[in-house]
Amino acid sequence: MKNLFNKGLGIALIALFTVSFTTIKKERKQINISESNVEWKAYKVTGSHKGIVNIKSGYLSLDDGKLSGGSITIDMTTINTTDLTGEYKNKLDGHLKSGDFFGVEKYNTSTLDFTKVKVKGKNAYEVTGKLTIKGITKSVKFLISIYGNKATASLKVDRTKYDIKYGSSSFFDNLKDKAIYDEFDLVAELQLK
Template sequence: MKIRFASTLIITALLITAYSCKGEKQNETEASSAEEVKEAPVEAIMYNVDVASSSINWTGSKLTGKHSGTLSLASGTFEAKEGTVMSGSFIIDMTSINVTDLEGDDKTDLEGHLKGEKEGTEDHFFNVAKFPKGVFEVTGISEKEGKTYIEGNLTLKDIKKNISFPATTSVEGDVMTLNTEIFTINRTDWSVNYASKSVFGDLGDKFINDEIEIKISIKANKS
């Protein structure tokens, strides 16, 4: 009886641990074929992205923990009508990959690995020497379950896929802000395959989750 009870506790603990490690995917996107870029009506107002006040926050995870960081924008413009984004695009500076949860050599090593700076690791993640920029282009706006979703083509490593995510926009004076909820992309859709158990079947517990959590915060000024 004691052995059976102990076994039950062990199995329960393992299930709880597995669930906790897996976590809940927030606003999981489904990448699809690229779509035509949306054009704004002539009466829309143009805003230029303030790159110093805008950022992308990311979180990646594995069985033993997670890492988080930021990316900077290089430039961008949006066209809005009555406070609603009608069209627009922004360029992501992939060379700006920054790890915020580590310090010293650990921080430098992980940033270098993500950028592919060390010989033999170029294509593990983002290979920023070959692909220094990412791009997002708005292809549409939709409403779902009381939320506004921005649809657009995300290009990473020269691979263009269409995704959508919930976001809110507001305009105060000559300033427009755009903030997304946390959403999740599958990195393998853009051929970021390193240590992915969905790509490589013999990793054991040495895998990195395919899902990356993203949150975009943009400030733009009326042109």
């Protein structure tokens, strides 16, 4: 019995020392803003528009190579339509920057802060985060994949949750073919340093 107790104690001590001296490698990888991009696509009854917006700053946190957190700040003053040119492009860019939409004069940045990360596969994660647009913060869920120093994330955003109601048939009647759908898509291609 004493011999069995000593063996058990020995195994427990080995396990304790192994756990005690195992370190988790934590990394904070900055987003290379000049080599990363965020594309948006918004939909209306008669079609869609797409464009880009620039990342101001951001990082992803990794624990032993696994995503554990992150934060991204978007420069809302850089909203840029890419499917139009000339006068129509300038009008839409100006309208998106106005108070009808993102009000960039007052709210020049938007942020996405990761609050929970769940592994979904070898390189895939489901992230719960806090998205702040126009000073309003709401919880969002999205998927992100990481391969080496590259990450791709995509999410759908309901603009009406951020007080962007212009052209929404959820709030205005008789819009007919002038209606703009409430959700828009964001796809981020991130290059990490």
